[in-house]
Amino acid sequence: MTDPGFVLNPKIKDAVLESQNRTIMVVGGSDTGKTTLIEDLLELLLPTFRVGVVDADLGQSHVGPPTTIAWGLLEKKFEGWENLVVKDFYFVGATSPSGNLLPMITGIKIIYERARPQVDKILLDTTGMIRGGPARVLKRCMTDIIQPRIILALQRTDELEHILIGFRGMTIPKIYRMKVPPGVRQKNYSERVSYREQRFKAYFERAQSLVLAGDRIGLGGIVSEEYLHNRLICLRDTEGRNLALGIVDEVDGRMRSISVYTPLDKEKKIGGILWGKLRINLEGKEVD
Ligand SMILES: Nc1ncnc2c1ncn2[C@@H]1O[C@H](COP(=O)(O)OP(=O)(O)O)[C@@H](O)[C@H]1O
Ligand SMILES: [Mg+2]
Structure with missing residues (x-):
């Protein structure tokens, strides 16, 4: 069964399609529809652009095995994550960024720089770590190092505001807040573990x-x-x-x-x- 996906408002569509906006980062807690949103963005972008997806979600990654930051190149059509060839990866060595922020940031930078010259657009998927000081630092440093033009922020209520407030008053990155669609289901711990097992x-x-x-x-x-x-x-x-x-x-x-x-x-x-x-x-x- 495929998900109904996101209804992207025209402003977001235009911003995503604008060729100057090369890098688009998607943030949100666990199971907020980040990866599904990336699939929808691919559908929008692929008729026109070569797109790289950088997957920095260590635990529930779709590109590369868990514990890594990896990227894949998409041209013309998205044919499922399982068919995407991993172009390159960086090993963080853990399934959560917690306690691993240095390899995490290093990996994001390295993989992003490798992907960039090969594509027109980069979509950056991120981990669901959004709570507390370390999450705030991670998201800010990620943004500083990658300099996305657009951040798509998926939240249920206001859980990202403590991170987003840091960008208030700035025009770059432009932040678009999006509501988590009501159909998005939260996976429990054992579903996460079993997804990782299957990937490994x-x-x-x-x-x-x-x-x-x-x-x-x-x-x-x-x-x-x-x-x-x-x-x-x-x-x-x-x-x-x-x-x-x-x-x-x-x-x-x-x-x-x-x-x-x-x-x-x-x-x-x-x-x-x-x-x-x-x-x-x-x-x-x-x-x-
Ligand atoms: N718009 C949507 N409507 C209904 N279900 C959705 C929608 N987007 C995602 N889902 C489902 O919700 C779950 C979490 O989505 P996912 O994109 O994997 O989230 P994340 O990447 O943030 O962890 C998945 O099972 C997915 O199939
Ligand atoms: Mg995901």
Whole structure:
């Protein structure tokens, strides 16, 4: 079943279609229809523009696996998130920005800059973290670093106002407040967890075992050995670019060999790894 989608008012439509307004950021709490709104914007934009979607929602992402910020390129037609090829991603290593604001901002900037020269428009999907001081800082810093011309703010009542007040008196970004459509259903905790599991499982479907020489690559900090099994990691190339995610299988005593499962092509040269904050199995289930 497809959602009825949003009824975009003509002012918002015109602003979104205006070619000067290259970057459009969508903000709102969890389950406020952000991603559905992005689908509607794609429908509006794709007949005319090449569009990049930067997905900065770590936990409930549609582009790239959970724990990453990723982007995909769309031309002419949107054919479902599952058919969108990930152009590039950055590993944050957690399913929430809380406690991970630096990698979060770094990733948004890097992925945004990679996408920008390749598209006419960028739509930025964001996490549902909207409450409290850290959310305010994150949204402000995201806005400062990306400089969207338009922010579409989806709220049920006034929950975003403590963030939006920071932009009062400014003409850029132009903020359009939108009501969350009444049909939007809030997912419960277990639905979120199961969505993540399914995304991880699909990502690791073709994973193979790969042994890394732990004494010759960058290790991004030393972690206690007992927590390494099943640890989610990111494999980086020799220039520090994120190549693929992996799951640690075994580590020998002195980290000389680290065996991991990863969908990455065996020929790729690995320069280092980053440790994620969670542990999962190949079924995508979190283990503690
Ligand atoms: N306009 C709408 N009318 C009815 N249901 C909607 C509408 N927009 C979204 N939904 C449904 O509400 C849920 C949350 O929407 P989603 O776009 O995934 O929110 P978010 O990206 O903010 O988490 C989804 O199940 C979606 O199918
Ligand atoms: Mg979403």
